[in-house]
Amino acid sequence: MRVVVTGGAGFIGANLVRALLERAEVEHVTVIDDLSTGARENLAGLDVSFHEGSVLDRDLLDSAFAGADAVVHLAALPSVPRSLADPVSTHHANTTGTLQVLEAARRAGGPHVTAASSSSVYGANPELPKRESMAAMPTSPYAVSKLTAEAYLGAYHHSFGLPVLPFRFFNVFGPLQAPGHAYAAVVPAFVDAALAGRPLPVHGDGTQSRDFTYVGTVCRILTSAVLGRVTSPRPVNLAYGTRTSLLELAAEVERCTGRPVTLEHSAPRAGDVPHSQADSSRLRALFPDITAIGLHEGLARTVDWFRTRHAPLSGSR
Known part of the structure; x- marks a missing residue:
């Protein structure tokens, strides 16, 4: 299996790359990162193909996605405060970036696409625990960018048959x-x-x-999703309640x-x-063997x- 990780030089991405390389089923890992929040040293000593650049770059995506079986899309401008300081950059990186990744996946023949969303989409909704079916009430440009990216993932599944799995991360x-x-x-x-x-x-x-979630748990879930080609057009909370x-x-x-x-x-x-x-019910149903x-x-x-x-x-x- 050949896997592409966007944002693979970042915190979660570099941990995931290590987890993927430990699996015999994974033949090769390709990383895309513009190093705006990631660092090359996070990948030191790892046998990966590295493409420095943005997910907004169509040609770079086409080159990196060629022959890929799966894509894990983690590239983003994180942080609610950052999005308040610069909403437009957050939108371009997180929303338009996700759209470009989905288009590149279509051109590449439809690899499985797992993508990171955020618990911030629940926003002002006071109900606890947060269930995926509850109303999203985003209170920041960052949250809006992630909610819109989720919607694109679902739309590409229904419109084009693309196998997708959006995860809502909680304080990794x-x-x-x-x-x-x-x-x-x-x-x-x-x-x-x-x-x-x-x-x-x-x-x-x-x-x-x-709801703090250790990155090792996140990587176990993401690796299992990639290897099992787990698909859901509806978002899934990635946290344990x-x-x-x-x-x-x-x-x-x-x-x-x-x-x-x-x-x-x-x-x-x-x-x-x-x-x-x-609310971790959906996560536990999809990944019952992961603790x-x-x-x-x-x-x-x-x-x-x-x-x-x-x-x-x-x-x-």
Whole structure:
């Protein structure tokens, strides 16, 4: 099997590439990444074909997709705050980029397309847990871009018979996730601060809660989806229904690092939702043999990676 990973030099993508290369069924992996948020060093030592460029580049996509059996589309401009600062760039990368990937897949003969969406599409809908059938109420340009991308995936399945599987990711964390930039996710920001002896940055009062998912679990699911050619035009939550507040997360980081932590509160961020928790029924039905790696174990592995990495990531993209 030949697999293309867009955004394959990023945090989730580079972890997925490693997981795919461990499978005997995978003959070759091709990576597309414009390095706007990823890094070549994330793929150091891996036997992949690397195409530096954007998913908006038709010719690059056609070259990379030639002979592919599956595409995992992870390339995106992440972050709600980033989308508030630059909505148009977020739309081009996430929505138009997904459309270009789907068109390239059609031209390539219809490889299976798995794609990353986001729990942010639920937005202002207060109901918990978040079920895929509930109304989406996006509150940021990022969320809108992901919801529109989902709609394109479903439309290409129904209109052109393209086998697709859109996943809604929930607060994925783990090794290779960079802390040192303005749009850093909360787990690497907390771990990096704790190990450096700095206060943990908390936007708001810390009672907001999230369904944290370890990247190893995400990669198990994505690999299983690719190898099994699992298809669903409807989105699937990729999280296991846990709910952890940022205050509880800070306490867990303190336990895993063995360092006493203090918190530095600031104003809540625009576009953030107060609570997020997945209904995992559909995920468990599609992937009954996969067990999630828990928050404590995932954080412990993440802390170990932070401690053993060769170069600090603070300031990296």
